[in-house]
Amino acid sequence: xxxxxxxxxxxxxxxxxxxxxxxxxxxxxxxxxxxxxxxxxxxxxxxxxxxxxxxxxxxxxxxxxxxxxxxxxxxxxxxxxxxxxxxxxxxxxxxxxxxxxxxxxxxxxxxxxxxxxxxxxxxxxxxxxxxxxxxxxxxxxxxxxxxxxxxxxxxxxxxxxxxxxxxxxxxxxxxxxxxxxxxxxxxxxxxxxxxxxxxxxxxxxxxxxxxxxxxxxxxxxxxxxxxxxxxxxxxxxxxxxxxxxxxxxxxxxxxxxxxxxxxxxxxxxxxxxxxxxxxxxxxxxxxxxxxxxxxxxxxxxxxxxxxxxxxxxxxxxxxxxxxxxxxxxxxxxxxxxxxxxxxxxxxxxxxxxxxxxxxxxxxxxxxxxxxxxxxxxxxxxxxxxxxxxxxxxxxxxxxxxxxxxx
Numbered sequence: 001x002x003x004x005x006x007x008x009x010x011x012x013x014x015x016x017x018x019x020x021x022x023x024x025x026x027x028x029x030x031x032x033x034x035x036x037x038x039x040x041x042x043x044x045x046x047x048x049x050x051x052x053x054x055x056x057x058x059x060x061x062x063x064x065x066x067x068x069x070x071x072x073x074x075x076x077x078x079x080x081x082x083x084x085x086x087x088x089x090x091x092x093x094x095x096x097x098x099x100x101x102x103x104x105x106x107x108x109x110x111x112x113x114x115x116x117x118x119x120x121x122x123x124x125x126x127x128x129x130x131x132x133x134x135x136x137x138x139x140x141x142x143x144x145x146x147x148x149x150x151x152x153x154x155x156x157x158x159x160x161x162x163x164x165x166x167x168x169x170x171x172x173x174x175x176x177x178x179x180x181x182x183x184x185x186x187x188x189x190x191x192x193x194x195x196x197x198x199x200x201x202x203x204x205x206x207x208x209x210x211x212x213x214x215x216x217x218x219x220x221x222x223x224x225x226x227x228x229x230x231x232x233x234x235x236x237x238x239x240x241x242x243x244x245x246x247x248x249x250x251x252x253x254x255x256x257x258x259x260x261x262x263x264x265x266x267x268x269x270x271x272x273x274x275x276x277x278x279x280x281x282x283x284x285x286x287x288x289x290x291x292x293x294x295x296x297x298x299x300x301x302x303x304x305x306x307x308x309x310x311x312x313x314x315x316x317x318x319x320x321x322x323x324x325x326x327x328x329x330x331x332x333x334x335x336x337x338x339x340x341x342x343x344x345x346x347x348x349x350x351x352x353x354x355x356x357x358x359x360x361x362x363x364x365x366x367x368x369x370x371x372x373x374x375x376x377x378x379x380x381x382x383x384x385x386x387x388x389x390x391x392x393x394x395x396x397x398x399x400x401x402x403x404x405x406x
Contacts, residue, residue, distance in 0.1 A: 004235055006231055006234045006235040006238055006335050006336075006337060007231045007336045007337060007377050007381060007382060008229055008234045008337055008379070008381060009178075009337045009375065009377050010177075010312055010339075010375075011177070011178055011229045011380075011381065012178070012179065012270075012277055012379065013226070013273075013379075013380050014182060014222055014225050015226055016223055016226060018269050018270060019219065019222045019223055019266065022262055022265035022266040037188070037190070037271065045190060045191050045194070045196075045200075046189070046190050047189040047190075047200050047201070047204055048186065048187070048188055048189075048258065048259035048264055049186070049188075049189065049256060049257070049259055050256060050257040050258065051081075051174070051185055052152040052172060052173065052175075052179075052186075053081035053084055053088070053254060055173075055188060055189045056085035056086075056089075056122070056148065056172055057088045057256060058200065059148055060072065060085065060148075061089050061203060063146050063170075064091065065199070069117055069119040069145070070091050070092050070117065071092045071117045072091050072093060072118070072119055073094045073096050073105075073110070073121045073145075074086065074094070074095065074122050074124070074346065075095075075096060075097075075104060075105050075123065075124045076095045076098050076347060076363035076366025076367075077103070077346065077365075077366040077367075077370055077373075078098075078124040078126065078346065079124065079126070079153075079248070080248040080249060080250050080251075080342060080346075080349065082124065082150065083349070083352060083355065084249075084251050084254060086122075086355070087252035087355045088254065088256075092355065092356070092357050093355050094113070094356075094357045095356065095357075095363050096109050096110050096363070097362075097363040097364065098365050099365065100301065100369055101301060102132075102301055102302065103126045103315060103373075104123050104124055104131035105121070105124075107135055107136075107139070110139060112361070115143035115145055116143070119145060119146060120145055120146035120169075121136060121139070121140050121145055121147050122148045122150050123136055124153075125150060125154040125157070125164060126315070127311060127312050127314070127315045128153050128154050128157055128281070128310035128311050128312040128313075129154075129157075129301060129302070129303040129304075129311070129315070130151075130159045130164050130303055130304060130308075130309060132159075132305070133147075134160060136167070136168070137167055137168055140168065146168065146169045146170075147167065147168025147169055148170055148171065148172070149165050149167040149168045151163075151164040151173050152172060152173060152174035153174070153180075153310075153312050154173075155173045155181065155310070156180055156275065156277075156278045157278075157303075157307065157309055158307065158308045159304070159306055159307045159308075160306040160307075165190055166190070166192065169191065169193060169196060170196055170200075171189075172188060172189050173190070174188075175188065179312065180277060180310060180312065181270040181271065181273065181277065182225070183218065183259075183263035183266045183270070184218050184222050185218065185263065186263050186267065188267075204258065207256060207257055208257050209257065210257045210258060210260045215260040218260055218262055218263055219262055229379075231335070234337075238337070248342050250349045252355065277379075277380065278310040280380055281311045281312065282309070282311055284311070284314070284382055285309075285311035285314045285378050287391075288376060288387060288390060289314070291387070291390075292316075292391055292395065295394055295395060295398045296398055297319040297398065298316050298398070299316065299317040300315075300316050300317075311378050313339065313341075313378060314375060314376040314378050315374070315375045317369065317373055318372050318373075320371070321371045323372075324372060324373075326397070327393065327394070328340065328374065330393050331390065334389050336376070336389065338374055338375065338376050338377075339375045340373065340374060341374075341375050342370065343370065345369070345370045346366065347367075348367065348370070376390055
């Protein structure tokens, strides 16, 4: 192992040559980016806010107007930003168990829920693996609920040839660290419904603009991020615990603002690069998947039928928590930061109980996934040798266990 080389768990390239021109005026704005988003993802009604969770909160606030439905169905295992947004919007969280084969809503569990009080259903698309969005559209329609296509981690993914984010009534993307492209924070709301678009415009018009220091911080952090994401330098970031990288928090009182002009310009500049970034992630994921095929004790979740995933990370389920800890240790020793992802299922988050619907159905798969999941990096900093090292560690672990049982 080279002690001065460490592969980050996730990331998207952010070169200085793309960051610096966006600091200058006259290099873009909302109309141009809206057209670009329409060209790449088929959306014309696009709106920009300070984060993906802000985007979800605004959508929920708009959808709850004029109805007494107050429950939002979310997966029992997902990013902590999702329940944070539901709580921020003043709504109640209804958990649905997760299918370990897809890491998204278990459709069998969903149809067993009483959805009469449900405002909307929000699938997760974790790690860029789309849910069965067509089936979810039908279920939501049957119960008179909205479907929010949370494509925070699925920018550029498709389902049955349609871009993720375009299903249901409205969708969202995230521009945070570790997403398909990053502007060091930011969220995009999209909808094909003109009535919702008008209400979103009204909601966003009341949001404060970001302070000047926020824009400056985005410029500085973008330059640092683009540099420190390199495996040759990431070890320095890894030794700075105050950065709190990869931490997950339930925060029902986070701030919501508009997105800075710099970040909009940067998103516009990066959007044409998305396809090449995603192609490389898919290629890396498929290489890992073929290399560990048939390894006992490892389950690889798959995207739903008809989906073209983008694999922000490569997820897999280990035998148990102890097995995961051993693999995480061995990857780290080899200079690769694998991740245990979100630390608990949603119902086990400290302080969340008062935000949950009182009559929750059990979600055993969500808890099991939280204790077994491990994700591997797929980004542009991963080399062919890194891929072989990851595969070798998993296969050697399997061979060693098999030998011990003989």
